[in-house]
Amino acid sequence: MPAQPNPERRNERSRRAILDALYDLAVEKGYAKVTIEAVATRAGVGKPTIYRWWASKGAVALEVINDRIGTAIDFPNTGDIVADLTSQITAVTGIMTGDLGRLYRGVIGECQTDPKLAQELRATVLEPRIRFCTARLDAAVADGQLRTDLPTRTMVDVIYAPVYYRWLLSAGDAEVRGCPALVPEIIAGLLPR
Missing domain, CATH: 1.10.10.60 (Homeodomain-like)
Structure with missing residues (x-):
């Protein structure tokens, strides 16, 4: 072996x-x-x-993705969660609609038949970014900008599901690039009641 x-x-x-x-x-x-x-x-x-x-080839690709994303999609904290989400989703959709996004989409496709690669994707690409996002959302909750009765990990799913849905299933990049415009609608359900 x-x-x-x-x-x-x-x-x-x-x-x-x-x-x-x-x-x-x-x-x-x-x-x-x-x-x-x-x-x-x-x-x-x-x-x-x-x-x-x-x-595997997939493991090399995951390192390429992490290496090339770098800090491009870091979550800003200007004190305005709507502006910060719009900025962050704009950066994410910019990557998704470029060459790196096409590579990432290919790796996600391969993950459907390779559980080990899927686990690596979650551990090395998704989870670190989810932690950054939840930390920013936690700060917004503490500042009173977001609801306190919904776990921030659930908020991540609510925020990014439309982005990934459009990216993985849409007919074109224009629909994906339009995702930042959804932020006010998405965030409306996350605001304090």
């Missing part, structure tokens, strides 16, 4: 080349058509190097 991937052994130049290669190939061909062989060739490394650091 092969050893578990060891991120500690990564050479940064090779790591960057692999991440860039997967991203570029996904943009050119679509994520489903990307192979580890093609990534290795484009990056100038051997397949064993990739598998020494990541368990």
Whole structure:
């Protein structure tokens, strides 16, 4: 049985080349058509190097997603939850409708048949961002801007469900880019009663 991937052994130049290669190939061909062989060739490394650091193509893609999102969708705290949500959802939909969003959508598709990848997606991409969001919503609750009788984790679902619904099931990017305009309607049900 092969050893578990060891991120500690990564050479940064090779790591960057692999991440860039997967991203570029996904943009050119679509994520489903990307192979580890093609990534290795484009990056100038051997397949064993990739598998020494990541368990699968999906695991590499998750690192690409996290790496490229960086702080782009961090949750601002200006003291105005409606403005902050609008700003944050604008940033999220900007990513969703770009090349990185198409890669992310491909990974989500793969997660439907790969429970381990789905677990990694939740742990490395979704949950850290949900924690940032709930922290901002907790602050808004403490400031009296949002209801106190609804868990902030539930609020996250209410806020982002329309965004993900439009993104995963819509006919086009214009509908997704329109999501920030929904914030006043979404937030109306979360305001103090």
